[in-house]
Amino acid sequence: MSIDKVGINLQELLLCITSAQDLINPVLVNHHQQVAYLSFKIAEQLDYPLKEQKEVFLAGLVHDIGALSEDERLEVIDNEPSCINVHAFNGARLLEEFKPLRRIADLVRYHHIPWNCGDGLSFMGKDVSIKSHIVHLADRTCVQIKSKRNVLSQLPAVLDALNKDSGTLFEPSSIEALNSLSKKEYIWLDLISDAPVRRLPRTLFDTVMLGIDDIIDLSMVFSHIIDFRSKFTAHHSAGVANTAHKLAQLLGFSPLECKMMLIAGYLHDLGKLAIDNKVLEKPAKLNEDEFNEMRSHTYYTYKLLDTIPQFETIKKWAAYHHERLDGTGYPFKIDGDSLPLGSRIMAVADVFTAITENRPYRMGLDDEKAMSILGDMAAKNAIDGNVVNTLFDHFQEINALREDAQAAASAKYDAYFADQGMR
Numbered sequence: 025m026s027i028d029k030v031g032i033n034l035q036e037l038l039l040c041i042t043s044a045q046d047l048i049n050p051v052l053v054n055h056h057q058q059v060a061y062l063s064f065k066i067a068e069q070l071d072y073p074l075k076e077q078k079e080v081f082l083a084g085l086v087h088d089i090g091a092l093s094e095d096e097r098l099e100v101i102d103n104e105p106s107c108i109n110v111h112a113f114n115g116a117r118l119l120e121e122f123k124p125l126r127r128i129a130d131l132v133r134y135h136h137i138p139w140n141c142g143d144g145l146s147f148m149g150k151d152v153s154i155k156s157h158i159v160h161l162a163d164r165t166c167v168q169i170k171s172k173r174n175v176l177s178q179l180p181a182v183l184d185a186l187n188k189d190s191g192t193l194f195e196p197s198s199i200e201a202l203n204s205l206s207k208k209e210y211i212w213l214d215l216i217s218d219a220p221v222r223r224l225p226r227t228l229f230d231t232v233m234l235g236i237d238d239i240i241d242l243s244m245v246f247s248h249i250i251d252f253r254s255k256f257t258a259h260h261s262a263g264v265a266n267t268a269h270k271l272a273q274l275l276g277f278s279p280l281e282c283k284m285m286l287i288a289g290y291l292h293d294l295g296k297l298a299i300d301n302k303v304l305e306k307p308a309k310l311n312e313d314e315f316n317e318m319r320s321h322t323y324y325t326y327k328l329l330d331t332i333p334q335f336e337t338i339k340k341w342a343a344y345h346h347e348r349l350d351g352t353g354y355p356f357k358i359d360g361d362s363l364p365l366g367s368r369i370m371a372v373a374d375v376f377t378a379i380t381e382n383r384p385y386r387m388g389l390d391d392e393k394a395m396s397i398l399g400d401m402a403a404k405n406a407i408d409g410n411v412v413n414t415l416f417d418h419f420q421e422i423n424a425l426r427e428d429a430q431a432a433a434s435a436k437y438d439a440y441f442a443d444q445g446m447r
């Protein structure tokens with residue numbers, strides 16, 4: 025990424041994050057992809073214009089993006105409890121923060137509104153698009169298909185059940201489209217394949233030109249999805265990103281590289297999406313399995329960012345933040361000169377933020393203790409002494425930046441869960 029405007033495949037980027045969300049439990053594997061696939065097929069069957077087919081596809085790809093914990097994910101795919109709209113509204117709120125996705129935020133917001141003989145065309149005075157109803161139907165179809173039985177054998181019973189709810193839960197023309205699709209076996213075989221969206225026309229994955237500032241906005245949205253899963257991490261990535269950004273400036277990185285560092289900071293713990301909440305939130309010492317699971321998060325950060333070719337440098341800066349110069353880090357055991365300066369900066373920013381930030385169970389360390397820990401790590405050649413010295417030379421300034429960024433993220437966290445009693 026060497027220019028200010030980059031051609032990024034937005035769908036690929038979103039697939040990266042919702043696939044990560046689906047890694048958390050085997051029951052969820054490919055759920056977002058399956059719903060994206062089937063939503064598109066229904067819209068295509070209904071002869072929607074291509075632009076609208078794309079919107080339905082995109083909405084399917086991110087529809088549960090606002091369901092952050094494993095429990096919530098399992099609950100919303102299992103049935104439609106009375107609180108079903110919470111994750112949909114939260115997801116829409118997240119998507120609205122990123123300009124290019126505002127147009128699909130409403131489709132996500134209303135993806136559990138019942139059709140209700142046409143009353144479902146509005147909700148609390150706001151219009152609800154039929155495209156939301158398509159995603160709703162695709163979602164409920166996918167959750168009824170169980171991986172243990174042959175898909176074609178279970179199809180008649182699944183369709184019977186859905187047809188009974190035509191007009192009440194589901195919009196009738198979408199049900200009709202689904203009935204037509206049910207006769208084509210390949211659709212259902214595609215749906216349960218490894219990567220259903222790869223069976224769709226490549227034109228759905230169009231490259232959009234995004235400015236680097238748009239990518240910063242989007243990675244900040246991603247950082248909330250990563251961090252808001254737990255009050256223990258609610259503002260962590262904001263602190264790391266802003267610390268790393270400032271260090272990069274002080275160490276002579278170009279303005280564009282500094283922005284890339286901000287993005288890498290927001291995404292450094294992306295792989296934590298694959299880690300069980302019980303492990304993330306355990307206040308006591310982790311047992312061996314939990315410890316190993318936690319340590320695998322940077323491997324997943326690497327693997328997920330690896331799908332975006334334009335993120336090659338960002339991937340290394342982000343995913344190597346637990347590597348150490350003396351070879352004691354993990355998981356790639358990259359050491360010494362092989363560890364890029366950007367990754368060394370991220371390692372220092374991560375340790376600095378982790379020890380100075382307040383956590384629900386403890387206050388952050390004071391300046392003196394924090395500096396002593398960082399100094400010791402640099403003396404042992406675990407982290408880069410030059411980067412640590414740069415931090416020490418501007419300690420108060422960087423610490424204030426970190427605190428402000430984390431306070432802003434905490435305020436968003438509180439707003440996200442306000443009036444929902446979900447914590």
Ligand SMILES: [Fe+2]
Binds near residue numbers: 087111112
């Ligand atoms: Fe949902």
Ligand SMILES: [Fe+2]
Binds near residue numbers: 293321345374
């Ligand atoms: Fe980490």
Ligand SMILES: [Fe+2]
Binds near residue numbers: 260264292293
């Ligand atoms: Fe971290």
